Amino acid sequence: MSKQLQFKLVLLGESAVGKSSLVLRFVKDQFDDYRESTIGAAFLTQTVSLEDGTSVKFEIWDTAGQERYKSLAPMYYRSAACAICVYDITQSASLEKAKSWIRELQRQADPSIVIALCGNKADLAARRQVSQEEAQKFAEEEGLMWCETSAKTGEGVNDIFDRIAHKLPQVAPPQAQRGAAAAKGPGGAGKSVDLNKQGGAGATGPEGCNC
């Protein structure tokens, strides 16, 4: 009997670093060259199946990066099991912003939250302002996962969600259970049907999307 787990994931980071594009790549395997800024926050789900038959369903909050929405962020990360703090490798200021999100999460979020630092727009390496070494070093010091991605080419995108999906059941089971329960409510019945379908398909990545 395969296990089904459900986790809340929140994306944080400065505006225009590519948070929505990352999610769109992960959930629908699509990319828009021109995307309007997110208003408020968008909610999406995607399921990842692990080798042991466990399926991990992410309930993703893709938050708006603008300063004026900052005060709303706690609403999204409060019960999150994991967070991806995104920066743009061509904008060093965006790494600073990501670091400040990380500090806020370390202070305010659930202590067991899994945090990943993610440098997006890797396809624009020619205009790189943030070196891999610098970001990786910071991630190591803070005990974070780290990766570089390109939502445009898809490089590294499924990889980071996979790594989080593998890590979560090990490090954060109690928190995850709570998160799952909180997110469930009466709509939960429909969701578990989805999960079974997912398990049956045994798919990973975008093909596995049934949302």
Place this chain on the structure above:
Amino acid sequence: MSPELPPPGTPKFGPLSRLLHAPAQNLLNITPSRPASPILQGQVQMPPSSFVEPEPSVHSLDMDALSLAEPEQDPDGLLAYEPSPEESVISASPPSSHITPDTIIASGSGQDSASHVLREQLRRTLSHRSGGSTRSSPHGRRTHLAEEQLPLSSASDYPPLTPFEAGRYEDRKYYVLTNAGKPVFMSQKEGSEEEAMNAMGIMQALISVFAEDGDKVRYITAGSTRITFLLRPPLYYVCVSSWGEPGSITRTHLEYLHLQILSSLTLSQLTKLFERRGNFDLGRLLTGAEPLMRSLLATAQISLETTLSAMQCLRMDMVKRRRIGETLLPPSKLNLVYALIIASGRVITLVRPRKHSINPSDLHILLNTITSPSLLAQDAESWLPICLPRFNSDGFLYTYVGALREGVGLVGLCADRDGWEGMREWRGAVEKKLEEEALLGTIEKAALTHPYSVVELGIHGLRHFVYKSRINVQFTQPEFDSPYDTDIERWRLITLYQQVHDALHARSGQKEALTLQYIRTPREAIMGWITKPFEVYVAVSPHLPKPACVSAANMVVNWAKKEEGRLFLKDAPVF
């Protein structure tokens, strides 16, 4: 030449007069921006009884909720044009040669000297006019339109626009700046930033020259171009337009821009930010909101929603619409403020607590915000704070937007920022009911069959019309068919409607509101007619005799009465 109306309650020459030499005072046209339309050819005032007697409506007042406009009380309460005695209209002869960015900028670095120079410039510009021949019309447009009255030389009932006429419809330019002169927004994407900064600097200087005298500048007219100022400190709104629309229309556009900004921030937050720092850089804080402002303005150019302060809902079978409304009724624990279903950017139904109406401007801002494509893409779900300024300018409502189908959105607003889970449950329940009754298909079909052609009405000579049910605060109009199927022709027609609307409602300080107005250009005749239950505007061939035009309007009214059930959202359930 149209008579210069002695404006009712002409404001006393305010402190501004101190600025001017005596002779200039006569020329400073402190008049309402737009006296009765100059292209009026014949204005017939008839008692409504000569038309089909409208039946006073005794029921269906639920939606008066939606209403700001109980006709006799307040035809335009929403964005009321409030003639304010301190404000004045400046109508100067083309000042372009006098006030140019170069002169202003070159004239001095300090604020004081700049404003001094500006004052001098204005003085000179205004005095200059006294040397001119006569009191020419303050609006270059007027002369121009008068030319349009020349007898028709050709038999064609639609002479093509001259390049000069067409050239007037270049994009209006909108600017938002802080009262410290910091740019917040400009509608044009192209053009150098530096130029825009300079332009906004001049605007700020102009406004402050008058402000120093306790005065407010409302308009500057230069040739056929009019610059409109709306001051909502700490923000200033400016529009440059040469379309010839009534001033009330431009002000409404600017007012809506203000509301759109408030919807992202709330008034209290805006005030606080500027109390703390007078030179706060609001532009940065509004990053990402520009597309919303652009879409708002894009709609304002081609739609009469803001002019009429009314909504256009999706045409649909009345019974089905009622059923859809019933499926939205939320469980009481949800504390919903409003719930609606939209498709193709139009409202299908809107349910609300009893005695809890929605203001049309709030609805307009809400629709503008949530019809952004990414919110209504397949499967999308969002949760966004939005301030509806007329509902509560100091707080956010948290809005659930879920796409039931591509382009079909279920929207729920509540005051609880943690209301997400409850909203999702509600969505699940609504979706299930809609699917069980096959109503989602109905909605998708209605979205496709919503547009209709004026030809369907079969009214001779009728080219286009706008019918507003004042009781329901909603309007309907057919597609813009030929000859109004190009941007410029559509803009021109809309501007004509707006001129008639302005005259009917006496928005620009005209002596009195009218019941009926008929204007004719070489290309069409437009008639506007207002009664208690409805307002109708028809565009007909200019060769159609007046009685035929009147009967066309009557036929539109009869048609709309017959179709009312499909055209308007009339009895949405309340909870």
